[in-house]
Amino acid sequence: MNDRVTLALPSKGAIADPTLNFLRDCGLRVDKPNPRQYTGAIPAVPHLDVLFQRVIDILYKVADGTAQLGVTGLDVVHEYPHDDVMVIHEDLGFGECKLLVAVPESWIDVSTMADFADVALDFREYQRRNIRIATTYPHMARKFLHGLGIHHFTIVNAEGAIEAAPTIGYADAVVDLTQTGTTLRENHLKPISDGIILESQACLIGNRGALRAGGAALDAVHTMLEYVDASLQGKHYSQVTVNMRAANIDDIARRLAANPITRGLQGPTISPIYGVRDGDGDQWFTITLILSNKSLLVGINVLREHGATDVVVAPVRYLFLDRSPTFERLCAALGEHGA
């Protein structure tokens, strides 16, 4: 049995560098001995080899089992659905973009897909041809349009520079990925408001058979998911340390635990500061709390109201729960299908 596992990562394109940065931030630094080489390693995951490929090839490599794991775009996975490929983590939080329908800005009469449907009929009626749509995502484009009852269109398969197709004249509209919309605007195109086909981002995929077999592939993905989940969880929280004066520990604990915001994850950690006691006999304590970033300032103000001072806030790099929720879900999914 092969105890090596291959993780395919993007070699170029929009999510290549963000993938390496993301893994580094998760504590899964990728070592690439030579920029011209297509292999590498992640020291934190034993027995793991890294293979650099184009995003589309990553899907194929995982599908045929050459690589057991891969990071690619959700758009690629949806465009080329494959029974042997399963999405392990679809919310890695980078590489966000939208696959959408865009038309020339000059079409001032088109702002919804209902308009688009009407214009498609105009093409049939007045120009005796179908509306032409340039895309590298023919499968999703077709499914989306047919789902809206738009059947009269012709897909123009194109590679690269899709946005220029209407200007050049070989298409009337496009279905393309966009991150900020800048490229669309520069090419005098506008997105259709309800024409979003997919909200995509980077995802972790795996070969279903290899994962079901357990062993090295499942071990490797377990290690990766522990880091990934803990890192992504950590981004939502901050560690807050404050000094507070009180009669005793129970007094502080009672006051802070009464408010859900300052209760932290399980409750505050309170330590006495030795040697510091004021004239009333109160003692100083250091309190450490994990607060949600969403309510950080609210929480700090609550602490202040209780007399907290010297507030120090530090980012939480990892937040390991009792187990990796994504790995739990993966095991359940593999089990449901007869692992």
Place this chain on the structure above:
Amino acid sequence: MSNSILRDQTAESVRSLATRLRSHMALYGYLPADAPMLERAELFLSRAGDQILHRLFTFERYGIQLALRPEFTTPALHRYMQELGEGHVARWQFSGTIFEDDPASSQIDYERLSIGAELIGLGADAESRLGADAEIIAMAVNGAAAAGAQDLRLVIGDVQLTRQLIDSFGLDPRTQSFLLRHIEPLGDPALGKTYVLDQYDAFLIADGALANSGDMPDPSNSGQIQEILNTLLDATERGVTMGGRSQQDISRRLLRKYRHAAQRDQIVQVLDVLTDWIYLGGHYPDALAAMHAFAPLAQRGRAHVSTLALLIETLTHYGVSADQIEIQPGLVRDWDYYTGVVFELYAGDALHIAGGGRYDELARLIGAQHEVPAVGFVYYVDALRRALSGADDANTPVFTLCSAQIDTPVVVHWAQSLREHGIAVRLLPSNSVDAAGCDLTLTTDDALRYDGTNYAPGKIAALVEALKRASQ
């Protein structure tokens, strides 16, 4: 029983059904015909049927787009135009595999058997058109009955009548198409008028440009609106990329939207009329009388209703009972394809086993200079098989004879004797994994045991009688 055996039995059952249907159609003089499995895709694409376009399997070879045949009607008409032409009458029956993709379905079931008939070229005058319609409908009904289908219900409508009714309101072609396309949801109690009006607002009126374009111009003053819009377009610097549309295309569409907005009150009234029309449906002759008396129907429409009455009378001469017939004014089927009488055949309450109608304009869509009178139908073989249920499985039952050895003279003699009496027998060693399904077992005194009774070698007649009784 393994799945493959089940599939084989299904295939045999389908073949048997196909043979019976084909024999029936042959009695009406319909010659077996075939169509190429691969056709140029444009033949089907130009048919312009919304329902079929995205279901085509297409391939490109040396720049030519080919498609697997999704139906027989278009190739039949194409062949008629190529080989026979005006004045000739073709009566063709088709039986073969057709291919359809269903992008919305997760089921991988791309091919199915299609059996149907086309009557092309008969219908230079109203009488012969009526005769052709009656012949096709009667053949479909009587063929299903001859195959064993029971409780048949024939639903008839006429697309032309509904078209004439819509035409009488003087609406633009896009609105007329919209209304025809929405006849079915209009008649659906769960959707109805509210849904159709919402669709009208969404597809024919709503527009961001309209909402922001200031005061509503006078819809009757096209020149004024055209000027405003052209100015608007010129004022922007968006004309660089037009994507196959001119400024005139855009202004024409916006103008049309203004008109659609202006006629919305009229659409509400039209939908009321159409709803009344749809709900006139019911059993013959009451439904036809109600249609004849329907006030909004013009004189031309009433004449058409009379023709429909004649059609039904002719059908009764063919043996189709008037009790079986139901009239549905809202039945339009594939509205951009059928041009006259349309029908659907049901077995029992729900099984839709056949459908068809008149499609005179299809010839023009695929390149003819004139219309070609044509009418046809297709059986939905899977549904028809379900309707036939037990009656359809007229396959000879096969009895399994089990013995420790299957090559002994006694076993062979028993088997051959039964076969001579028309009983199908297969031999199986007693230790076979399939032996649990044994019907007949050889006993130690060379008798055959069946259903708790032992039959000695001289009692073959009694055994045959018992087996035949069990087969019925």
